Amino acid sequence: MRNKDKFRRVINDTKKGIEGYFKAQLILMAMTFIIFSIGLVIIDAPYPLLIGFIIAIVDVLPVLGSGIIMIPWSIISLVGGNSDFAIALAIVYVMATLIRQILEPKITGDKIGIRPLYTFIATIIGTLIFGPIGIILGPIIAVIIKSITNINKNNY
Secondary structure, three states: OOHHHHHHHHHHHHHHHHHHHHHHHHHHHHHHHHHHHHHHHHOOOOOHHHHHHHHHHHHHOOOOOOHHHHHHHHHHHHHOOOHHHHHHHHHHHHHHHHHHHHHHHHHHHHHHOOOHHHHHHHHHHHHHHHHHHHHHHHHHHHHHHHHHHHHHHHOO
């Protein structure tokens, strides 16, 4: 295989990996929306679908996540004397966060073509090296490495 063909293959694999990453993010957004909406309905929060939608959008942003809404809301409720509601908000937040943290590497890994453990490691290393943007760059770099490795291993 010529170098030009190898380079095209890496570019093509990277493009597929990036598309897969964004598909995974859409799936995770939908999952976040459903989990928070159900949780907020159960605890009788106001406007649960609207708030669930807003949380799902904010949750995609590196660093911010759902905590930027849920933690202050819980603290304000606690300070305002509504401790039962504050605890319920905290439980919804913790449960949703745990579910997302468990499923995110699997969903992302499946969509970009890398094992969940490698996706998780790539995300952690990407974050350590590049900061918040590393959450996105880590898996993309892993796709590039996988593509180069496959080309050299299979000698396409």
